[in-house]
Amino acid sequence: MPHDFHAALAGAAQELGLNDLDDSRIDRLLAYQDLIQKWNKVYNLTAVRDPQAMLTQHLVDSLSLLPALRRHAGGRPLRLMDVGSGGGLPGVVVAICEPDIDVTCVDAVAKKATFIKQVAAELRLPNLHGEHSRVEALNTPPFDLITSRAFASLLDFTTLTRQHLKPGAVWLAMKGQHPAEEIAALPADLDVFHVEQLEVPGLDAQRCLVWIRPR
16 A cells, blocks of 8 residues: 555544554554455445545545544443444444454445454454344344444434343444434434534545434
8 A cells, every 4th residue: 555545544543633543553454445455356345446535435434433432432442333334344443443442343245244354364353353144133242332334224223233232332323414314213212312523534525423322
């Protein structure tokens, strides 16, 4: 991966306030992008083919989740489920940057879960796991946090994963523009307690995080 990609990713991390992302983590993120490009030829992990676009639309976009995630974790080790993870976004990015967060990426497509396992092995990420399953059928201990990026409507996201929430746990959905209609469709026993606007460096598009918990 060219040096200017390293500089661009490091600069974006600085803009997001992630000043502690050292060279080794930046290098791992770029190695992960290399793996996406390599496997994409066979596995069709993403429609984005251009490396520069991939850097912004995938890596930097996923990094934008981290300040909120860190604030929520408060230094505690957490178990996080990333639903409909596809090629591992944002789950792999979280696993690389936050070794204290144990990340399980779940996807109903076997080859995508296989890719996650390959990433965990090649990049030596013991806190990263790939699960091939429909999320509603998954048999797993419950999680502290369940996240998704472009997986489904908020209603489907919460309905399909509710049994995987620990008591006191929350959902964190990455969305584009403010999903007012999706929020309005949620049942009364769910509380959307925060919608956080994100500024993603280099991305000219609206992004927000939707925080949800059971009442």
